[in-house]
Amino acid sequence: MTTLDEQMIVAGAKNCPRMLDKTTYNSCQSRMLLYIKGKKNGRMMLESIENGYLVYPTIKEDGKIRDKKYVKLTKQEKLQDDCDVLATNIVLQGLPPDVYSLVNHCKAAKDIWDRVKLRMQGTKLSYQERECKLYNEFDKFTSIKGESLYEYYLRFSKLINDMHIIGMTMQQVQVNTNFLNALQLEWSKFVTDVKLAKNMYNTNFDQLYAYMSKHE
Known part of the structure; x- marks a missing residue:
């Protein structure tokens, strides 16, 4: 599993809108989701944000059960995994440094999105x-x-x-x-x-x- 910084380099999202400003969070959030939806495979990225990243299927090898390697995934599974990385990258690009430092241990767009939402919107x-x-x-x-x-x-x-x-x-x-x-x-x-x-x-x-x- 790659780190968040590595994911950002691999994904290479460009010109994504600023997502977070506590005073205008709701409008920024709506703009971010609309931006993602308009990207190629945007609906799959939204799926990642709403429901979590792809859980790798497992295989039994040498009597042990382990996750499949990326190269062994189906074409559709690879696409979803790539969309997971892109979604994570786009969300991260919208975080100011102080918020990024609070979620840099998360590995999935959904986890980041939920934590940021709680921080910005509160209870x-x-x-x-x-x-x-x-x-x-x-x-x-x-x-x-x-x-x-x-x-x-x-x-x-x-x-x-x-x-x-x-x-x-x-x-x-x-x-x-x-x-x-x-x-x-x-x-x-x-x-x-x-x-x-x-x-x-x-x-x-x-x-x-x-x-x-x-x-x-």
Whole structure:
């Protein structure tokens, strides 16, 4: 079994995105998985991250049972083993030095991924705290005096995106209503017009923004 450093040299992944920043971990994680999926044999690499590396089949030789050597594996087994190495390499390339030093004893992409996820996301309680924080931000979201409609839309979009990343869901009408009601008072006439012109249940806030930007 090769070391992690040797795996990185053998695999030679290029230009992989940064995976880890604790403040933006969820979006970085999603970007990393999408990057891997887009690589050749990406789905096999994702399989390695989600379910672990290939367990070498065993053979009986001279009365002893041992793992097959790489050269004796089937073509499909060799491909999966290579994908295991590539997946490990890509994940490692996304680790800052302080995190890398905590997982350099792991030999499989899944082990590294799980340990890093625990470090970055914490326990279920930590997730609940983040969820509560985002719900609180959503409930208290309001426009800032002097900002343009576009700036307001960008801030709202980022908040909704952060909520989607960790799996939070809300009814479309709830999102749309909050988007409109949090605008400054000078928009009140247009807000009323929009509510009359658009179906708040099947229109998204991007479409509401596009409609209202014509009147800004």
